Amino acid sequence: MPPFDVPEGDPFGPHNLPYGVFSRTGSSERTVGVRLGDHVLDAGAAAAALGSPYVSLLARPSLNPLLAAGRTAWSDVRRALTAWVTVPSHREAIAPLLHPLSEVTLHLPFEVADYVDFYASENHARNVGRIFRPDAPDSLTPNWKHLPIGYHGRSGTVVVSGTEVVRPSGQRKAPTESAPSFGPSVRLDIEAEVGFVVGTPTDMGTSVPLPAFRDHVFGLCLLNDWSARDIQAWEYVPLGPFLGKSFATSVSAWITPLDALKDAQVAPPQRTHPLLPYLDDASEEPAGYDLRISVAINGHVVSEPPFSTMYWTAAQQLTHMTANGASLRTGDLYGSGTVSGPAENERGSLLELTWNGETPLELPAGKRTFLEDGDEVTLTAWAPGPNGTRTGLGEVTGRITPAS
Incomplete structure (x- = not known):
C-alpha cells in the first residue's frame, strides 16, 4: 500500500496529525515532521514543494517557531497539512516526502522553557x-x-x-x-x-x-x-x-x-x-x-x-x-x-x-x-x-x- 494511504481506523490517520521533530538515517539535520500512520511527513519540505507560506514555521529543527506563532497560525497550518495528505492532486508532491518511522530518529520536539x-x-x-x-x-x-x-x-x-x-x-x-x-x-x-x-x-x-x-x-x-x-x-x-x-x-x-x-x-x-x-x-x-x-x-x-x-x-x-x-x-x-x-x-x-x-x-x-x-x-x-x-x-x- 502506498504511504500516502492509511488503513481505515488507523489512530494516526489524517484526523490526528501530531507534530514531532525527526532526522533521517545517516543525517544530523533535524526538521519538523507530522505523523501519518507508520510514516512521518517532512512538513517543511512539503511546504516548500507546494509553495506554502508556512515554510518559515515548518522547515525548522524545533516546534518552537510554530508554537510561538499563535492560535490562528496553528489552525491554518493544520488545515493546510490535512489538505496536503488527503487531496489527490497533492499525492505526487507529498508521497516522496513520507518516510517510514523505522528509518528516522525522533528527537525532543520542542525546547522546554519552564x-x-x-x-x-x-x-x-x-x-x-x-x-x-x-x-x-x-x-x-x-x-x-x-x-x-x-x-x-x-x-x-x-x-x-x-x-x-x-x-x-x-x-x-x-x-x-x-x-x-x-x-x-x-x-x-x-x-x-x-x-x-x-x-x-x-x-x-x-x-x-x-x-x-x-x-x-x-x-x-x-x-x-x-x-x-x-x-x-x-x-x-x-x-x-x-x-x-x-x-x-x-x-x-x-x-x-x-x-x-x-x-x-x-x-x-x-x-x-x-x-x-x-x-x-x-x-x-x-x-x-x-x-x-x-x-x-x-x-x-x-x-x-x-x-x-x-x-x-x-x-x-x-x-x-x-x-x-x-x-x-x-x-x-x-x-x-x-x-x-x-x-x-x-x-x-x-x-x-x-x-x-x-x-x-x-x-x-x-x-x-x-x-x-x-x-x-x-x-x-x-x-x-x-x-x-x-x-x-x-x-x-x-x-x-x-x-x-
Whole structure:
C-alpha cells in the first residue's frame, strides 16, 4: 500500500496529525515532521514543494517557531497539512516526502522553557493520603479542593521517549533507621501523566483567564514523571519534591494539537466545593479530556488510568499557574499529575498499585514493588475521534539503567 494511504481506523490517520521533530538515517539535520500512520511527513519540505507560506514555521529543527506563532497560525497550518495528505492532486508532491518511522530518529520536539507538575487526580491524592496519613480524618489536605497543587520542576532533564533513565542516587532514610544514608534509589517509581505544551507567551504581571486556555496551549502529550520515592520521602518536608523528581521526566516524541481532540472533550467530575471565581469553570467550554491510558512494564499491561476522572482541568491549572502574574514562555510544559481512576487496575503509579510495596505486582518477569534495573516502562493512550475513530497519542518509553 502506498504511504500516502492509511488503513481505515488507523489512530494516526489524517484526523490526528501530531507534530514531532525527526532526522533521517545517516543525517544530523533535524526538521519538523507530522505523523501519518507508520510514516512521518517532512512538513517543511512539503511546504516548500507546494509553495506554502508556512515554510518559515515548518522547515525548522524545533516546534518552537510554530508554537510561538499563535492560535490562528496553528489552525491554518493544520488545515493546510490535512489538505496536503488527503487531496489527490497533492499525492505526487507529498508521497516522496513520507518516510517510514523505522528509518528516522525522533528527537525532543520542542525546547522546554519552564516545567511545572501538578497533583490533579482526586483518586491519586486520596490513595497517597491513605498510604502516608492513615490516621488522618481526611485523606486529602485541606487545600486540595480549593486550588490545583503543583511544584516547579527541572526543564533541563525533560527527555524524549526512548531515552534511558539512569537510576538516581540521593539521601534516603527509612522510618526504622536512625540516620540517613546516601546511595541509589531502591524505590524507583513511575507516574503516568499528560503534559500540556504552551505556545503563546504572556507578559510578566498578567494572568491567563479560563476562556483563554486555547489561545496559549498548543497541544498535549503523554508524560512519565519518574519518581524516587525513598529520596522524595526524606527530602520533601517542608518544601516539597526536589531531587526525587528532577533526575528525569520523559515525554512523547509526538505533540497532539488540541484541535485534533475536539471529540474527546468532556466535563470534569462534579465539584464538591465552591470554587473562587477565577477557577470557576461552570460556564466554560468543557476542558476535560477522555484519554484512555495504558501502562506496561516489560510489555505487560499493569494499569489503565482514565484521564477523564481528573478533578482539576488543564485550563484551571494554567489559570492558577499565572494567577500571581507569573509569565508564560513558548515551550513551557506542565504535567497533569499522576492519572489514577477509582479501580485498583486504574492506578497510575507503583506506589498505589503495590500500596507502597505491601502487595507486589505479579509480572511474567517476577514480582515487582518498585522498578528494577533493566525494566522498561511504556505509556500509550488513545482518545475518541471523529465518526467513531480513535485518535492515538504518541507513546512514552524509558528503560532503567544502573546508577552511575
